[in-house]
Amino acid sequence: xxxxxxxxxxxxxxxxxxxxxxxxxxxxxxxxxxxxxxxxxxxxxxxxxxxxxxxxxxxxxxxxxxxxxxxxxxxxxxxxxxxxxxxxxxxxxxxxxxxxxxxxxxxxxxxxx
Amino acid sequence: xxxxxxxxxxxxxxxxxxxxxxxxxxxxxxxxxxxxxxxxxxxxxxxxxxxxxxxxxxxxxxxxxxxxxxxxxxxxxxxxxxxxxxxxxxxxxxxxxxxxxxxxxxxxxxxxx
Numbered sequence: 001x002x003x004x005x006x007x008x009x010x011x012x013x014x015x016x017x018x019x020x021x022x023x024x025x026x027x028x029x030x031x032x033x034x035x036x037x038x039x040x041x042x043x044x045x046x047x048x049x050x051x052x053x054x055x056x057x058x059x060x061x062x063x064x065x066x067x068x069x070x071x072x073x074x075x076x077x078x079x080x081x082x083x084x085x086x087x088x089x090x091x092x093x094x095x096x097x098x099x100x101x102x103x104x105x106x107x108x109x110x111x112x113x
Numbered sequence: 114x115x116x117x118x119x120x121x122x123x124x125x126x127x128x129x130x131x132x133x134x135x136x137x138x139x140x141x142x143x144x145x146x147x148x149x150x151x152x153x154x155x156x157x158x159x160x161x162x163x164x165x166x167x168x169x170x171x172x173x174x175x176x177x178x179x180x181x182x183x184x185x186x187x188x189x190x191x192x193x194x195x196x197x198x199x200x201x202x203x204x205x206x207x208x209x210x211x212x213x214x215x216x217x218x219x220x221x222x223x224x225x226x
Contacts, residue, residue: 004155030213031213031214033213033214033215035217040219041219041220042117042119042203042205042217042218042219042220043156043203043217044217045214045215045216045217048214088155088156090155090156092213096169097169098161098163098168098169098212099144099146099161099169099207099211099212099213099214099215100146100158100161100169100171100213101146101148101156101158101213101215102158103155103156103157104155105154105155106154106155
């Protein structure tokens with residue numbers, strides 16, 4: 001099946017540092033979404049992107065829909081301890097008429113105070 | 114606004130048994146999707162329901178089936194449980210004109226012994 005390659009797999013950073021993670025694929029996507037999942041919880045939607053080149057912010061989070069439509073990145077500025085969790089990218093493939101999302105493997109973020 | 118709710122939170126079954134998981138969609142959302150998330154992996158799409166019909170399915174066998182009710186709530190049924198069915202089962206709801214923008218519930222943790 002289609003795969004999303006998400007990197008890095010894990011990150012260990014100090015509080016206050018900026019974070020960058022990305023997602024790439026060999027296929028074209030119509031929509032990119034970024035989710036955060038904490039232990040014992042379901043994924044929480046952070047940002048949704050619908051157009052190539054779109055750049056969207058949500059507080060300290062910024063995400064972009066790549067112009068090739070095959071990639072997306074998420075940046076977190078000035079990280080804080082509550083940013084800890086697993087971040088997933090997800091996308092809807094071009095040509096899919098219903099909302100099937102393909103997920104990446106996740107980036108585990110650890111923030112040291 | 115009420116978010117997505119799922120029941121039960123945890124479940125233990127034995128191989129060969131059948132299980133039913135339940136989901137109530139977020140207020141105003143008429144589309145429900147189900148995902149399976151194995152430990153350490155991203156969620157995998159099972160199927161989506163809209164207008165009480167399945168309108169998209171991932172790579173899961175027919176023993177995974179579902180229902181959607183007039184109030185948009187949904188059930189996931191799994192027959193002839195196998196050990197590999199042990200996972201977190203996530204329900205997500207969305208609007209029909211934005212089926213890919215999905216909001217997840219907390220999940221049901223299923224353990225098959």
